[in-house]
Amino acid sequence: MSVGHHGRGPSSQQPGERRGFLTRATRRAVLGRLEGLNHGRLTLVEKDGVIAFGLGSDPAAQVEVHDPDFYRAVALGGHIGAAESYATGGWSTPDLTALVRLFVRNRDILDGLEGGLARFAQPVRAVLHAWNRNSVSGSRRNIQAHYDLGNDFFRHFLDETMTYSAGIFRKPGGSLRDASIAKYDRLCRKLELGADDHVVEIGT
Known part of the structure; x- marks a missing residue:
């Protein structure tokens, strides 16, 4: 020391x-x-x-x-x-x-x-x-x-989509934003959502 x-x-x-x-x-x-x-x-x-x-x-x-x-x-x-x-x-x-x-x-x-x-x-x-x-x-x-805690706190470690968790990384080195978009894409496909559907996303 x-x-x-x-x-x-x-x-x-x-x-x-x-x-x-x-x-x-x-x-x-x-x-x-x-x-x-x-x-x-x-x-x-x-x-x-x-x-x-x-x-x-x-x-x-x-x-x-x-x-x-x-x-x-x-x-x-x-x-x-x-x-x-x-x-x-x-x-x-x-x-x-x-x-x-x-x-x-x-x-x-x-x-x-x-x-x-x-x-x-x-x-x-x-x-x-x-x-x-x-x-x-x-x-x-x-x-x-x-x-x-407000968005100022979460911006320190989340991407611009402000997605809280469970991103899907399709390739090594992918960005957090890409992983978040991939997660939403998979959710929409599994739920068979259409253009006229409305979804409230809370805490996923």
């Missing part, structure tokens, strides 16, 4: 920073795990400094931390905590694909984050899971949380 200008934060916390100790402790835990990066290079950009992990150059990725609670989310929630922090703006990356590839090459780092402190949070997550079960009221909350 190489360190640029990097601070551990002020020695005394402001009155409103009640979670400061937990954030610092989980930050140390996450940074300790990242020191085991053996393949590629990860650059972690914080408000007051930059930290680099790994001695390789490929794959290379960068994470920009916008909210220190990102460390708490990762340490206590593992990859799910990291994803939720990303969704709420806790961190960002200029190349999400490169970051995924980096951690695929360093799978032991991911496994380490899933263990450790994250295990202590499992009982809490079990309670939250029960709260979010698909009851009549719970289903409404879950749908709003997972699907009411």
